[in-house]
Amino acid sequence: MPHTVHTIRLHRVLKAPPQRVYQAFTTAAALAKWLPPHGYICEVPEFDARVGGRYRMAFVNLSTGGRSGFGGEFLDLEPGRLVRHTDRFDDPHLPGEMITTITLREVFCGTEMDVTQEGVPAVIPAEACHLGWQESLQLLTLLVEASVPG
Structure with missing residues (x-):
């Protein structure tokens, strides 16, 4: 099977520090800055952390305007320690809950960080998912490692 x-x-x-990394995962504006892979922007109409x-x-694909909602x-x-959430795509061709x-x-x-995403639909190749995450984590690194004085 x-x-x-x-x-x-x-x-x-x-x-x-872990608290800054945690804040990047639990603040809508921070997520909108680092989470979308290259070539995309992120809209966050609802966020209750x-x-x-x-x-x-x-x-939202910056070139085509195509949207992938979830x-x-x-x-x-x-x-400073843990964020765990569900993800469900709006697209019916990407069923199930992650x-x-x-x-x-x-x-x-x-901070040592481990990310596990379970239940990724098989129609999304694992390699493509890894590439998307790598692009996002590059942007996360730039955000949280920046030393900006008060």
């Missing part, structure tokens, strides 16, 4: 979903795992060490709170977003619910939030878990751990040089 073919697999209908797969799991994506990523690991990074960031030169930023609390356990049980919901969010809605759309990645949303979900926050399942677990532990400041669970994304971001764990943060303070290390001597900043």
Whole structure:
């Protein structure tokens, strides 16, 4: 029987404190800045970062205007340590619900971060998902590692 979903795992060490990284995952304006892959902008019409709170977003292709909408619910939030939420695409060709878990751990040089995305629809090639995440995490790194005085 073919697999209908797969799991994506990523690991990074960031030169930023865990609280700043956590804030980048739990603030709508921050997510809109770093989450969309290259060539996209992000709209965030709904964002309630609390356990049980919901969010809605759309990645918009800057060249074509094509939109990919998605949303979900926050399942677990532990400041500076954990963000866990569901994701569900608006597109009926991308069925099912994904669970994304971001764990943060303070290390001597900043934050060790692990991202696990479970239930990714098989129609999205794992390699494409990895590439998209890598582009997003480049932007996250630029955001959280910046040293901007008060």
